[in-house]
Amino acid sequence: MHVPIKTGLCSYGHSGYVFHAPFIHLHPGFEFTAIVERSKRLAQQRFPDVKVYSSVAEMIEDKSLQLIVVNTPNSTHYEYSKAALMAGKHVIVEKPFTVNTAEGEELIKLAKEKNLMIIVYQNRRYDSDFKIIRRVVEEGLVGDVLEAEFHYDRFKEELSYKKHKEVAQSGTGVLYDLGSHLxxxxxxxxxxxxxxxxxxxxxxxxxxxxxxxELILYYDNLRVRLKSSYLVREALPAYILHGRRGSFIKSKSDIQEALLLKGLLPEGADWGAEAPHEWGLLHSEIDGEVVKKYLPSTNGNYMDFYNGVYAALAEGKPNPVTPEQGLDVIRVIEAGFKSSAEGVVVKL
Known part of the structure; x- marks a missing residue:
């Protein structure tokens, strides 16, 4: 094992508490070295060895740090990622990568010039529900997919207590937030x-x-519909696939966020295991026989992301979520806004 990668976390709000700190703390390849907390010292209570800084700029100046996790409001992703790269640090930046393509292109160019790595945090690739969807598609269990529909819905009329999420500026709103995942x-x-x-x-x-x-993505022989609404009390299935041989229907059921919110650490063989009643329904034709059965999901585990980050930084393996992939997401978001405003289909 290499010397642990000294890592600084830009915020200890929801994402810091749930999605980053527990994994950095547990992973032997990382040392949870520093965090930004302006008033409270919640991180230090849970992780006594972490050093607390009062600002992101101050933490980035810490020469011992090798990796900065930018988990701050969307509008700051470009600014803080650029500052970290300029200081010679690798960067994990939460989705959305940036709020426009020009910022993303600049960061990619800068990282290459500095021989540094930007990794976009797309944790929903490591959800149990998406893992089974990937398997169904890659193994051709419904044949060639002709139609796919993905939902990420909530029921919440009231505005978010996170004030920065409710400001009318580029980078806010559900298309940047939940849309980045879908x-x-x-x-x-x-x-x-x-x-x-x-x-x-x-x-x-x-x-x-x-x-x-609602977005419709146009492919040669496939249409993908992505939908999200904050006023859906009775949710539809999160994933619907229809192919030449059959269909697969799956709920949104990854349990990791709920466990992490309770303060549990991502440990043990049963971490991220779905309850059997959440398994997806496959109705298809396999080897000439029509089957209708529930498929067990693989456990979800966000540690797989950090395993990929460590392998990329310490062992020269491929970047698990490249900034180019993050930029493609932004291009689709921008096309979605343009299409909605002009009432036209936008070519990419």
Missing amino acids: IDQALQLFGVPKAVFGDVRIIRKDSVVDDYF
């Missing part, structure tokens, strides 16, 4: 589409940011 998953399965249609709306009473969207 688009990344679609691109992982099917590649970059030829064109995009978007319908992006505001439906909550007091909202000034989009909280509803």
